[in-house]
Amino acid sequence: xxxxxxxxxxxxxxxxxxxxxxxxxxxxxxxxxxxxxxxxxxxxxxxxxxxxxxxxxxxxxxxxxxxxxxxxxxxxxxxxxxxxxxxxxxxxxxxxxxxxxxxxxxxxxxxxxxxxxxxxxxxxxxxxxxxxxxxxxxxxxxxxxxxxxxxxxxxxxxxxxxxxxxxxxxxxxxxxxxxxxxxxxxxxxxxxxxxxxxxxxxxxxxxxxxxxxxxxxxxxxxxxxxxxxxxxxxxxxxxxxxxxxxxxxxxxxxxxxxxxxxxxxxxxxxxxxxxxxxxxxxxxxxxxxx
Numbered sequence: 636x637x638x639x640x641x642x643x644x645x646x647x648x649x650x651x652x653x654x655x656x657x658x659x660x661x662x663x664x665x666x667x668x669x670x671x672x673x674x675x676x677x678x679x680x681x682x683x684x685x686x687x688x689x690x691x692x693x694x695x696x697x698x699x700x701x702x703x704x705x706x707x708x709x710x711x712x713x714x715x716x717x718x719x720x721x722x723x724x725x726x727x728x729x730x731x732x733x734x735x736x737x738x739x740x741x742x743x744x745x746x747x748x749x750x751x752x753x754x755x756x757x758x759x760x761x762x763x764x765x766x767x768x769x770x771x772x773x774x775x776x777x778x779x780x781x782x783x784x785x786x787x788x789x790x791x792x793x794x795x796x797x798x799x800x801x802x803x804x805x806x807x808x809x810x811x812x813x814x815x816x817x818x819x820x821x822x823x824x825x826x827x828x829x830x831x832x833x834x835x836x837x838x839x840x841x842x843x844x845x846x847x848x849x850x851x852x853x854x855x856x857x858x859x860x861x862x863x864x865x866x867x868x869x870x871x872x873x874x875x876x877x878x879x880x881x882x883x884x885x886x887x888x889x890x891x892x893x894x895x896x897x898x899x900x901x902x903x904x905x906x907x908x909x910x911x912x913x914x915x916x917x918x919x920x921x922x923x924x925x
Contacts, residue, residue, distance in 0.1 A: 639925040640726040641918040642719055642763045642782060644770030646837065647789035648705065648830045649822075651796055656789050656841070657766045659907045660915075664762070667912070669919055672760040676767015677733035679715045680704060684748025701824035705768060712769055712777045719782035722763045728756045736808070761919050771833035780836040784918055788837035794849040795859060802858050812853060839910070840869045843900060864900030867891065868910070876910075884909055 643660070647653040657673070664671045682690055687709070694702045703709065722728040732751045734740050740747045756763075771788065773780040780786060791799065797819060804810040804818075834840055843866050845859035870876050873894040881896055882888045885906055888898040898906050 638921045640723050640763070641761075641784040641922055642723060642765065643785045643787070643915075643918075644765045644779075644783040645787045645789060646768065646770040646833050648768060648796065648826060649800055651789045651791055652799065652843070653766050653789045656787065656907070657764070659904055660764060660911070663908065663912055663915055664764075667916060667919070669761050669915065670759060671762045671764045672728075672730075672756045673764045673766070674718065674728075674730040675733070676710075676715075676765070676769055677735075678731045678750070679711045679767070679769070680733060680750075681709055681711050683733075683750060700821065703818075703822040703825050705822045705825035705829050707769075707772070707774070707777070707825075707829055710769060712772060712779065715765075715769065716777055716779045716782065719763070719765075719779060722756070722760075723782050726760060728763065729753050730756070761922060762915070768830065769833070771836040772829070773833075773836050780833070785914055786837040786839075788834040788840035790834055790840055791843040792845070792849075794852045795843060795845050795864075797852040798849060798855045798858055801852065801855070816853060838871050840867075841903065841907070842867045842869070843903070861900035861903065866898050866900055866903050866906070867895060868898065868906060869895045881906070881909060 645653050645656050645660070647656075660671075663669070680687070687704070690709075691702060694700075718728045718730065731753045732739070732743055732745075734743055734745045734747050734749055734751065736747055743751050745751050765783070769779060770783065771780040771786045790796075800819065801812055801815045804815045805812065810818075843864050845864050847859050847863045849855060849859065869892075871894070878890055878896060882890065885896075885898050885902050888896055888902065888906075891897050896906075
């Protein structure tokens, strides 16, 4: 952690909705004139698309059915930790881009499934913003969570997460439901061992809970809308959080525990603005004072 060069980390699995949260942060950064630099978790995968395919086939042939992008060893976590550590101490760092599709390929002049070259951050960045799978990892060897000043978990209930992933992979990547289901099953071991533990290291978790039937996510024709959802917001340390203010400002909200507030799903952006804006202002103000 660094007062002078703060780091915000948003963590969630594939299909969790971290990109939506990133959009809210981008709005706050623009409104508050915060010069941020963003990095994506996909940039720190260890293998490109063809290499990952070969690695999966080799591990399956050896009887390992649990290896996936969620696995620690499928990612350059030491490199990610070094980026956090370097930015926290110097305000500098580097990243690259994993190119997912033809549109991104045209933008970056790099074939789909490949990485761009590493590039240095622009100078005079106020905040480093990370969004991806492993932004709050803490193991015996890797301490990424220890370098982030504000850690956000995006954790929809599991059936909703699967529905979102099935629909996203189908519409954006052309995968069938059966193919996405195979990916979900293969990733389950690493999901439990590598992804879930991070949500005990986060400062705030946003968990969307549908209030419609999602009992069989593999036949769902649509994603439950925000109007068909609630969001549980959990604070690891509720000290300093003005819950009466939040429940007054967010219509239909209530406290469910001493460290948690429940809000209507269509009020999530408002809640994030109210909760995160003062936290970001505090980080940037402390940085400027430092």
